[in-house]
Structure formats: structure tokens, C-alpha cells
Amino acid sequence: MLAPISISLASLNIMTMAPMLIAIVGALAILCIDLVKEGLHKSFYVMVSLLFLLLDLGAIVDFGNIFLKSGTVLGMFDMMLIDGLAILSQIIIVAGSMLFIPLALTSKRFHEYNYPEYFALFLFMIAGFQFMVASDNLILIFVGLETASLALYTLIALHNRSKSFEAAVKYFTMGALAAGFFAFGSMIFYAITGSVEINQIALALAKDEYVNIGFVLVAVVFLLGAIGFKLSMVPFHTWTPDVYEGSSAALAGYMSIVPKIAGFVVAMRLFEFLVHSGVVWLQVVLYVAVVVTMTASNIWALVQNDVKRMLAYSSISHAGFVMAAILIGTTQANTALFLYWALFSFTNLGAFSMLWVSRQKNLIPGQSSDHPYEKFAGLVRTMPMAAIMIALFMLSLAGVPPFGLFWGKIYMIGAAVSAGYTMLALIMALNSAIAAYYYLKLIVFMFMKEPIAEYQKYYLMNASLSLKTIIGIAAIGTIFAVFAVNPLLKVITLFVYNSGY
């Protein structure tokens, strides 16, 4: 006979799930509205999604205040963990999504935006990412990860092109493998410690002084593979350029930011206690992975002929750069991670949106891909503002001061310097120099070459007022980042420090 289970509703602290529930309710509402009235214009769904995301953001900010007053909030049998990391990363996830969803308001019609399901899936995906970062329970992380990923695969495939199907299937297959890795890794941890909660695992491992170090290492290998896949760390990066190329530029830009911040938070929760407890092997592996990811992807990016593929490799490189924070593991480094990613979202948002507004339905003869460098040749003659915008985003990505990413870069390198990682700091700096070459290549094409007439009608073809607004927001965020850095640093440091990272 089992004893009757009695739980008071208050102890569940169901409010901890409020932000995710808002997103889920929003998704369900969109589906219900579609049942009642079909054929609503996409602008309706975009605005409804925005409203729900705004409520979502409000709920998170509310938790921010609670966190600052009374510390970490637990709920749902300790499955939910709302600490500083969860709050910061959710803000980035939701704010990033809010900036990306209006990109659907193109002046041309696209297949996928005719389906309300697109927007429902989008909100489900956001809820998935939110679950992923707001828990230290491996099973809940897994569920969140899979919810988000499955929605994302579908979103990619909805872009009605053969390359998109290919991308979605490729991403799905690789994603399934990664999911397997994650499950294996969690299983091994459960087997040796009897828990799936990261803090319990850490305690159990510390208690028996890592006697099962062999098993720990195997588990770490599996988890590193799974998370490395999500973060597109080399050598798990092979899907990235193809998937980015196949998806619409808007979605590609989204993928380079939001899923990754979720991945970083999980990596931070999982690996930092291991790095701090002196698992040298993991330090070495992370060190190698960080350096190889940064450097190799930079070199691959050098030889790309397509701007979108170049940006795909560049985003791998940025992910490698930021992964260094998890290796360094100090409060300053973790702060740098969030700062970097917040600034990166603005810049990358701008860069991908500029590609998105010049999307063409059909390739012209002799054109090999959607956005070859030649397409932007001589852009400064035909559209000076557009050329200056792209140049701005490229310079920011290259880390030229005083644009956005420069501040993230110096703070991250500064963190490496303070933690004694001199070599790593130098490698990070030199990688920025390599990267400058391929960003410059686009600038060279735009500013120093003669225009090619066939492409001219495609520039800004897709631009509508809302897209231009988004690009304007991205540009302002990139140029005036210098004034935002100080308040951002203060807030982020406060949250990260109080979460014990």
C-alpha cells in the first residue's frame, strides 16, 4: 500500500512556471483563434505573439525583482530553478525572439507565414528554451531541449524549398543523435550518483571524492557531445552551415542566438562544477574545443563564397569564443558571456536581417547560392545607407571599437587575463584578427567593386517598414552599445554573482 500523497499547492510554487506557461498559452490561443476564424493575415499573428512574449518578459522581470530580494526560487519539487542565470538567459531568449518575430512582416509573401501553426510552433519553441534554462534537472532540461528542437526542425522545413527540407532533415537526424548522447550521459550520472539534479550530482560526486572518475568522464563525453552539437562546437558543427543556408535568413539569425544561449546556460550548470573540482581532463578537453572551434571555423569562413555560409561559420567562431567563459569559470567570465551574447544578438540580428531583406525568390543564371559576395558588389553606389548598415554590422562582428561586440570581446579577454589564461587571451585576440579578413571581404565587395546590374533589383526588395525598424534598432544597439555596457555589466554581475557562478 502506498501512502496517500498529499501536497499543498503552495509548496509547488507553480508561479515559477508562469513565464513558460504564458508562452504555451499564447501558442494554444493562436491555434484556437485559427479554429474560429481562418485566413487571418500574418501581421495579426505576429502582433499576438509579440503581446504574449511581452507578458512573458514581464513575468521574467518580475522574477528578477524577487530574485534580488530573496535569492533563488525553487518550485515543482525542485524541478524548476529560477536563479540569476535562468532570469538573464530567459530575458535574452524572449527579447531576442521579440526582435526576430517581426521579421515575418516582409513585403513579399512567404509560404510559411500563411500558417498560424508557424507562430504557435515559435511560441512552443520559446517555452522549450525557457524550461531548458530554468532547471537543473537533467530530465527537464532534456524535455525542454527536445520540445524546442522539434519545433525548430518544423519551422525550418516550413520554408518551402528543397534546400530547406534537406536542412530540416539533416538537423533532425543530427539532433536525434545528440538527444541520444544527452540521454546516455544523464543515465550514467544517474547510475553513479542516484540523482538527475545537477547540484545533487555535484554533492554526491564530491562526497565520494570522485571514485568513479572513469564513469564521470564517459558521462561528460556524452554530454559534451550533446551540448557541443547544440552550440555547434567543432567537431559537432557540420550541420550548421548547411542548415543556415537552407533556412530563411531570419530563422538562421535566430538559430545563431537563442538556442545557443540556452545551450550555454546548460553547459555552465553542468561543466563549471566539474572544472572547479579540478577534473583536469575536462579542462584540457574544453581548452582544446574552445581553441579549435574558434580557429578552425574562422579558417573555414575565409574560403566561403556565400555570405550566409560565412556568417554561419562566423557564428560558430563566436560560440567558441564565448565557450571560453565556461572554461575560465570566474564570475567575470560568466558575466562576460551574457554581456557578449546580449551585444551579439543585436549585431547578428542586424547582419541576418540585411540578408533577409535582399532575399530573392529565384537565382539568376550563374548564381551559385542565395547570397554570394558578388551580389553585394558596389552596393555603396546604389544604396549607400544599406551598404553602411551592413558595413557597420560587419565591423561590429570583427570587434572594431566602439561598436557593440568590441565591449563583449574586451571584457571576455579581460576575464581570461584576470584568471591567468594568458595564452588563451592571445589566441582569442589573434582569432579576431583572422576573422577581420572575411568580414572585410564583404566590405571590400560593397565599397570597392563595381556594381553588378542583375542583382540590383533584389536589394531591399523584401524590406517593409517593420523590417527597417528592426534593422534600425539593431544599428542603434550596435553603435551606442558603449552607453549600455555599464548598466548591463552592473545588472549581469549582480545576477551572476548571486547565483554563485
Added chain:
Amino acid sequence: MQEHILSILIFFPALAAMFGFVVHKDSVRAYGITVAAIEFFLSLWLWNLYDPMTSGMQFMEMAPLVSAFGISYLVGVDGISLFIIILSTFFTLIGIASLTEKRRVKDLIITLLFLEMTMVGVFAALDAIVFYIFWELSLIPMLYIIGAWGGPLRIYASIKFFLYTFTGSLVMLVGMLFMAYFYYQATGQWSFSLLEWYRLILPVSIQMWLFGAFFLGFAIKVPMFPFHTWLPYAHGQAPTIGSVILAAILLKMGTYAFIRFSLPLFPDASVIFMFPIAILAIIMIVYAAMVAYAQEDIKQVVAYSSISHMGVIILGIFALNVEGITGSVFLMIAHGVVSGALFLLVGVIYDRRHTKLMSEFGGLASVMPRYATIFGIMMMASVGLPLTINFVGEFLSLLGFYKQSHSYTLVAGTAIIVGAIYMLSAYKKAFFGNVTKEENKNLKDVNRTELLGLVPLVVVAIWLGVYPKPLLEPINNSVEAIVQLMHDKAQTEEAKQRIPDLAHSAGLNSMQEAH
């Protein structure tokens, strides 16, 4: 307004450049000249307000930017930076006034105004990160100028220029972050303020490493001998205006930064690296002079002679005494005036013949007498004829290093004579003898626009050669403060000896000390 004159000087051209987007392209040149003239007069006003008897920073402004990481907007001038700022505004004015470029003038002038902001910013910045921002930002307008208005290899040249300097500066950035970290360790506060860093005394081994990191950034910019390969390309491909600004101002950022950062921050390392760097400087002087002699392109002759003279500046800086550093600061101004003028002159002939090969010319003196005269004066100034501007700087720089080593100075002095040979021979080839080519017989002499740019330069070159005191005095005062700071901070015996102690030998004539 006086308290904010530096901020006005920095941001006025940038703001004007923004407004310039609206100006119609037929009127944009007049607009550019107006803006540059206002900026130039503002900088003269700064000189007027400047108190030459004070050695420290003046017109300082402070505003926190990222206080959590110790970054603030901190600017100020002393005698060292004051004249380089005036030189920058002067050359922007002259460059725009004598602009002969016809293609996309509007873009070019807007770019030049942005470039002016970065140049003034670099020389006024007293916060390492603000310095770095302007230092890096200056690359972008130059990249565009070379890449869009340059010769056939312009894209290669511009990218090489950008990547070389960018790589060096990133290593320097890591060095800056280390400095800030050491400051943090010592005081518990982050700070990138140069004036705060001056108070920090670092162990010699750390000084060596940091000196190396900063050296890479500065040496590529100067450019010093093994890192100089980007400069001939940049000069060879750049349009006239690009070469003028590059030679006159941008290269000075490197040498200026040595005086502002390397010497006072790392006095012991400076003494340790004194002779290795002197050797590099001498190689630079000799090697560039020899290469210049072998050139057939007159612009390349000027470019290599410019590298060669930068070697003398470096030598003067690493004399680590008042004479040497004062001389090198003065030589920076002189080199700016002279090599800027020479590049303008090469541009004049290039506009007429669209070639820069010396073999294409000959006997120009009879066709273009005024041109030949101005070229002659500037060339004499370049080889360091007494009573011209270069002589003062070269003499003081060599005098400074003479106190450290006689033999090195002798080699460097001889090399300067080699400089006279190649310049004179180039002049002979182009200007004397008979007019050999048919096309050269009817070349027009310099016109009014061109004279507008050239005459002020000739006046300055002779005026400051005859009477350098108005510049030398403020420079000297500020340099004395830096040398004294270095002496006080130095830890090793050798450094204490090499860097003179001004406070205790105030009465002694420095010349007697040398004997």
C-alpha cells in the same frame, strides 16, 4: 567653451561629416574646406590657450563610460600632443584644399572628416581604451580611401594595411588588459586611465612582456623594420590624399604612442630594449635609404625615404633623454610637413602625366620652374639641410642618442648622408638635363589650387627651421616631465644611470654632462 575645447576638436569634424551627407556633391568640396578651416582655427585657438610653461596635461575632460570596468572618456593635451593635433588639422585642411580627385568627391571628403576625428582623438586620448577606439577607427577611413580611390592593386594594399595594423593592435589590446589587471591587483580598482597607470611600478620581467605586446602594435604602425612591408604597398596604391595623410599623421600615431605609453609605463624595459631597438632603427634608416635609391617610381622613393626618417624618430625616442625625445617629437612634426609636401608634389606630376616613373621625366626644371623650386626646397628639407625644419629634429635626435652611444649615432648619421644621395639623384633624374619626352614639353606649371596647399608648407618648413623655439619650448617642458617620471620609476641601476635625473642636475648644462 574653453574647458571643452578638446571634445569640440574631436567631435566637430565627425558631426560635420554627418551633415555633409546632405550637402550637394558640387558644393561638398567648399563645405569640406570650410569645416577643415574651422577645425584648424580651433586647434590654433587651443595653442593660444595652452600654457607653455606647464608640463602636465591641460584642458582635461573626464566622463565615465564603463565605470564597472574602469573605462572613462579622458582627454587632455601636453606639449607633445598639442603640435601633432595642430599638424593633423593643418594637413586635413591642406589635403582637402588641394584635392584634385574627381571621382566621388563627396564620399572622399566625408571620409576625410571622419578620419580627422580619429586622428585628433588618438592624440588627445588619455584613457587606454579611448585611445584604442580612435586608433582602430582610424583604420576604416584609410581602408576606404586606399581601397576605393587607389591604384590597380588597391584592394590588396588596403586589406594588407588593415590586417597588419589590426593584428598588431589586438596584441596591444591584450597588453592593455594586462596593465588594467595589474592595476586592479595593486589597488582593487579597475582603471584604464593612463595617468593612473603612470603611478604603477611593475616588476622588470612583467615590464618586458608588456613592452613586447605594446611594441608589436606600435612598431607595425610606425612601421619599424621587419614590419614595414605593408607601407610601400599602401603608399604605392593610395591616392595622393591617402599618402599625404598616411605619411604625415597616421604613422606618427606609432611613434607618439611609444612616448606616451612604452617609455613612462615601462622605463626599465625601455632601457633593456634600448639597443636592440636602436639597431632596428638603424637598419631601418640604412636599408630604407638603400631601397629608396633603387626605386624607379618617384612615389616609392618618397615612401622609402619616409620610412628611413621614421627610423631617426625611433632612435631619438630611445635615446631616453630630453634632447632625444624633444628632437624626435619635433622631427615628427617636421617629417609630417616634409613628407606630406613631397607626396603632394608627386601627386601634382601624377595628375598631369599619370605616371610616377622617373624615367618618364627629365628636364622638368625648364618646363615647370615653380614646381621644380618647391620640390627642390622640400627635398633639401627632407635631407636635413640646416635652416630647414628637418635639420632641427634630426640634429637633436642624434645628439640625444650620442649621449647613449657614440658608435651607433655615427652609423645613423652616415646613413642620413646616404639619404641625401638618393634624394639628389632622384631630383637630378626628374628635373635636370634635357626634356627627353615629347609629352613633357607642354606640361603646365603648378596652378593656384596646388599652390594653395604647397606654399603654406614651404613657409612652415623654413620658418620652423630658422626659429623652432615656439614649438621646442612647450615640447621640452613636457618631455622633461616624462623623463623625470621615468627616472623616478626606474628600478635597475642601469636604468637609473641611462635615464637622466633632471631634478638633481637642474643647474648643470646638459651639454657638459655629455663630455
